[in-house]
Amino acid sequence: MTTADYIALALFLALWALYSWLTAGSGSRFFPRLSLNRAMAERRRNWIYNSLRRDLKMIDTQILAGLQNGTAFFASTSIFAIGGCFALLGSTDKVEDVFSNLPFVYYGGRTAFELKVAGLTVLFGYSFFKFGWAYRLFNYCTILFGALPMMHDTNADRAKAEIAADQxxxxxxxxxxxxxxxxxxxxxxxxxxxxxxxxxxxxAMTAIVVFVLTRRQYFSDARLALMDPVSDTKDKQERDMRT
Structure with a gap:
């Protein structure tokens, strides 16, 4: 491990933390532009409130099931990735022969390679725990959704129905x-x-990935599709320029 390795790792963690901070809305004071994630959070609110106006909620339960299935898929993917990392650790000798003969590739030795694989394993482990907890929370969300009142009860006590919807x-x-x-x-x-x-x-690759993710959150067509053309004139003009 060289000084450049430690600098690269620090940059990786710093960009990760900065990007997470911005997309969560914590940095809206310094970067007021609405992110795609925050815009979707408002659409979730519209969806649940809209469900209070109908008794037949099969469409809503299908949406919730889709959210759970997508989360389960990525949780399984993370488990497979962790298994791949352990398999890679068992093939260190073969990898060492390959890397030592590759041009334009800096190979820091067996110990450094194993540390990097261990870090990659931790990264996939973190994603698995996030997906696993998200799956559990979507399950709780389904139960809470099942407790939403019917239209008759909603009209009788709108405030109580909105409290349940907010949950x-x-x-x-x-x-x-x-x-x-x-x-x-x-x-x-x-x-x-x-x-x-x-x-x-x-x-370089970390900077490229963060750049791509930032563009998708703040400057993509997907974000523009969610913007209100009446309340956000600037985004409307940007959409018109692209089309």
């Missing part, structure tokens, strides 16, 4: 936050793989 919204938003954190770790693992080619490749 569903909050649980759903928290679950989505953990899901996004796990997904973010998987995306950043692509940048982490650059470390096996050297610290400078690690820094």
């Amino acid at each position: 569903v919204i909050q649980m759903n938003t928290i679950a989505a936050g953990h899901f996004n954190a796990g997904l973010r770790a998987l995306f950043l693992s692509i940048g982490y793989l650059g470390w096996f080619a050297g610290p400078y490749m690690f820094m």
Whole structure:
């Protein structure tokens, strides 16, 4: 491990923390532009409140099931990735022969390689716990959603119905936050793989991944599709320029 390796690792963690801080809305004072995640949180609220106006909620339960199934898929993927990391540790001798003969690749030795694989394992382990907890919270959200009153009871006591809906919204938003954190770790693992080619490749790939993720959160067509053309004139003009 060289000084450049420690600098690259510190940059990786710093960019990860900064990106998470911005997309969560904590940095809205310094960067007021609405992120895609925060815009979707408002759409979740609209969805749940809209469900109070109908008794037949089969569509809503299908949406909730889809959220759970997607979370379970990525949790399983993380488990497979962890298994792949352990398999990689068992093949260190073969990997050492390959890396030592590759041009333009800095190989720091067996110990450094095993430490990098251990770090990658921790990264996938973090994503698994995030996905696992998100799956559990989506399950709780389904139960809370089942407790929402029917239209007759909603019309009789609107305030009580909205309190129940707010609980569903909050649980759903928290679950989505953990899901996004796990997904973010998987995306950043692509940048982490650059470390096996050297610290400078690690820094470059991390910067590229964070740049792509930031663009998708703040400047993508998906974000523009969620913006209100009446309340957000600037985003409307940006959409018109693209189309």
